[in-house]
Amino acid sequence: MTEPPKFIAPEIAVKLTLTERPNSVEHLIQTLQEKCRPRLDHEFTLNYEDPDFDGQLCCLVDIKDLPEKGTLQVVRSEAENESLQSSNTEMLPHVPISDRLKSWPDIFNVPTFSYEVEHLLLEGNAAYEQSWKTVTLTRSQKSSILESMATAIMNYKPYPTEKNIAMAAEALVTAHPCLKEKSSASGWYGWKWSLQYKMGNFRSKLAKAGCLEVAVNSGRRSHNNPDKEHPHHNIKKAKHAEVNYLPDFPKGHDSTSLENVRIQIIQEVERSQRNLLLIDKLMQMTFALRRLEIIKEDPMIGEFLQKWPALRIDSQICAEFHRITNVNLRNQFYSELDRRTPRMLILFRQKATQTGRGSEVLRNFLNLYDEQQDADVKRTLVLHGLPIYLREEDPQFLKSPEPDISSASVAILTTVNENSLIHLSPLSAAVVVEDEVMVSDISKWADAFVLLFGLIYVLHLDYPKRLIHTFTFIQKELMGLEDGKQLKPCLLRLKNDLSLIE
Incomplete structure (x- = not known):
């Protein structure tokens, strides 16, 4: 079951008066850190009570949304959440996973020569x-x-x-x-x-x-080995803008020592009281071993998860995504989704006035949303409406109760109210990957979607073929993971349309 966001000291309320309005959310966070040291000496995001949605919590993305007088809740980042799970754990040394911190830059900096x-x-x-x-x-x-x-x-x-x-x-x-x-x-x-x-x-x-990231493609066809795979075919390299695609083993470790650590992870996961801090440290230490196995051996998902059961824990899905991309999965996803949602809804309403099956589906979604005006429904509406707007459809991706999941590579399984024809507010949701229910009892559909997106990176999967444009848009425009490939015309048009809307 997914964990709720961890608020910092929820029993403590602090009144804070600012002499001037911050010019950005980052400026506000910096001001809070200065005013509330040392309590806020770590990474966090801000939620605010949105008066447009009866005081429901929304992620503060644009400083213009902050009311003159309001209540803010400070939410710890995923890494900080896990660090609070245990205070009596032996601290393991930090294991750097890679020197690579980001993907290809917008401006290439020429190095200093001899x-x-x-x-x-x-x-x-x-x-x-x-x-x-x-x-x-x-x-x-x-x-x-x-x-x-x-x-x-x-x-x-x-x-x-x-x-x-x-x-x-x-x-x-x-x-x-x-x-x-x-x-x-x-x-x-x-x-x-x-x-x-x-x-x-x-x-x-x-x-x-011995650099694993390139050694994984060695030993191909040559004059001495004419029967092996062509050297330019099926090159194992980053396909979704992964930053740390296949790092080397930590200094002082080899596959044997890391295998012993893997067994320790299994033992810790099987405990009734899991030490999440220890699991996270051990998972970070074995990151290179895990990536080598999933990329080089391409195992069955079920077998891989038996060896790495911690990847069924939603916090570890987010942590593994961060190890691969250096991007905070939930924070980046929701902040960009919330920022773009008003403009997406404008485009949806414009398309809903047209004729056609997709326009009709969007009209039904929008009518239901207008009745509820719920923040979570708004997020779900955008995620449901995006593939429709891009003229994509995959009936295997969205599943109703007791479905046949054997034919789905990735899917979101929902339990819904029988009286609801359009399921924007399911009773619960689960993430399915190749017949395996990865995470279940998820209360919000958007949470299920973001975990599924993270699992595609964690398990080195391809995007669903029928939703390739939808996932590419999320990768590049929401998550900021640019792979250098040119956008397809439909995505470029959507990007331009969003930029034209004030």
């Missing part, structure tokens, strides 16, 4: 400004530049797209115009191909050194 190369470029850039003269590099100097650039690219992803490499090449000659190529219109075309070739060599070196 002292020799930096001195050469400094002189060359000064000469270029005066006479448009470019520098001539020796073989070792160019190799040094490419090596540093490849390392910088690897800090983001081992398999950059052609667009990524082009961005890096353009950034290089923009930062150091003396490196521009007179023979190409862009000035960096040759650098792009040199970087692409260098990345291939760089991956080969890392694979031989």
Whole structure:
């Protein structure tokens, strides 16, 4: 069963008067931390009582929604929630899962090169400004530049797209115009191909050194092994903008030592009183082992969950998603969903005035929502209406009581009131993945959806084929997980329509 949000000291109320209105939610959070030290020295979000919905709690996303006088509730982040579950647990050393903190940046930062190369470029850039003269590099100097650039690219992803490499090449000659190529219109075309070739060599070196993220694709077809898989087919790499796709084992550990930790996790999960803090520490320590198994071996979900039963705990689903993406699953999902909901409803109402089956379904949803004016119903309406707006439909994704779940790769199972024709407020919900009920007794449909989205990352699953646009929109626009791939026309149109609505 899903856990309710953990409010900080719910029995304590503090009156706070501000001399001026904060200009953003982040500014308000910073002010609260300064006023209420040390009680608020950690990560949290804010809920406020929305007068438009009879005082129901809503996530504070836009500072404009904050009333002049109101009640705020401070909600701990997922990591902070788990840290409060036990205070007498032996603290395990922090295990860094990866040096990679984010996906590909909007602006590529050119690294600092060797002292020799930096001195050469400094002189060359000064000469270029005066006479448009470019520098001539020796073989070792160019190799040094490419090596540093490849390392910088690897800090983001081992398999950059052609667009990524082009961005890096353009950034290089923009930062150091003396490196521009007179023979190409862009000035960096040759650098792009040199970087692409260098990345291939760089991956080969890392694979031989034992870097799991690239070693997992080694041992393919070659002159000595002509019967093996083609080297460019089915490359195992991030497919949903995963930041920590396949990290290396923690320092001082190997598969044998981590296997012993895995057994300890099973024993802890089977206890009647689970120590969630200890489970989280052990799960973080074994993250690389788990990712190697799910990516390299592609096991059956049921078998995998028997080995890693902690992944049935909703807090660990969120924690694992954070390990993979460095994004807080619930906070990011709900803050962006709530921020975009008013504009989504405007688009839904516009489409509902048209003819067609999808428009009729949206009209029914909107009529029910207008009667209830419930914050949770509003979220559910947007999540139900999004695939309809995008002209997608998957009858296997939404299931009613006692369904046949054998044909569903991923699904949300709902228990509903028999008198309700449109189920925006189910009695309970459960998340199903490949015949396995992962989490049950979920009180809110939106909570079930966000856990399902997290499980797709945790279990290395593909998006449902019939809802590919819906999940891609959530990945890129709500979760901010950009993979560098161009948006499909329907998603680009939706993105533009949302930006035009004030």
